[in-house]
Amino acid sequence: MASKVYPNADAALDGLLFDGMTIVSGGFGLCGIPENSIAAICRAGVKGLTVVSNNAGVDGFGLGLLLEARQVKKMTASYVGENREFERQYLAGELELEFAPQGTLAERIRAGGAGIPGFYTRTGVGTLVAEGKPVMEFDGEPFILERGIVGDLAIVKAWKADRFGNLLFRKTARNFNPMAATAGKITVAEVEEIVADGELDPDCIHTPSVYVQRLFVGSFEKRIEQRTVRKREAA
């Protein structure tokens, strides 16, 4: 088997990018985002992208880079605050936006990756989110049909991997990454460390290797969006 391990983001994404493609990205806010792959997609300059991600990054970092470079045609997200350029492009009609409730978005990505084209949920019934979606009653209660999402490419960030592509995430940097990893026709994982064979406990693997086609060790800025601290009590 050819190695899944690539030297860097540009090499890992080589041959995978094209105009008009759909990219599913892991991450919550700036936590656990595939920052190396995003920067490489920015460098590659592909345009007309549909990006599926819970958030849209911030001005100048994360997915904000792709927005500033006008590479994004449509964004599917649950929350896009903290990004002025996003708001500007959207209000000016330059960017399509599909708001999806966060749990619905997570489940749509999970479903897509699991071969489930749609599912019914109570979330969003009677709201703007339900507009145009089929409604079905179960046990006398209305539910709306939501579609699974599959991307041409998924980009995820993990903590540790082995060379086979088994992934381990760390703390809340897990978030959307495990689902995103399942929902790409091709999935590229960037990790902090590739460990020796057998070092990952098979009982503790979060994403099994079958979902990951390419991986590389990235360098991470890991920017903190809201640095909140408490005072140490005086000794």
Added chain:
Amino acid sequence: MAWTRDEMAVRAARELKDGFYVNLGIGMPTLVANHAGDLDITLQSENGMLGMGPFPFEGEEDADLVNAGKQTVTELPRTAYFSSADSFAMIRGGHMNLSILGAMEVAGNGDLANWMVPGKMVKGMGGAMDLVAGTPRIVVMMEHCDKAGNPKFVPVCTLPLTGRNVVDVIITDLAVFERADRKGAPFRLIEMAPGVTLDEVRRRTTARFETCG
């Protein structure tokens, strides 16, 4: 005298019960965590954490450990991490006991609007729609009136809804309203801040509500 934000949080903390799993919305609801007292409460953060601890000491912030407001937090001996899909499975599946959320408007029928002002605020609903769809008890904390002095407890929501018929308790800086069920029971005024009169509450509320006694 209207309640302060902290006094509202103290009142909201009385909605907590020992052993509860609770999701606190961003903003004012997070203050409730400071007033749980001796109750054993497990806080959920919808980005993938149960057992959320306090803010870290300076210098101990971890970029991989944030809450749903993207603030740095800490873990506890009971903490569990999981994916966003698992997180919303526990929310949508009704496994949380209680959620406390902010609001722009609440209607007399329990409808909630807290995510969008058309043409003005384009941020998104985040997890709010899932929380109100799945959590059996929803407590709203909000200022009684908006900055322009308009009532926020209204007959019908004018802003896009977060959920229909989902609010059980409303805690404002003036008063507390509660309804017995989501099957048509009206909201009832059950408490007022010290010195606040029924007249004042009526003047600053357009929703219909019942009073005690």
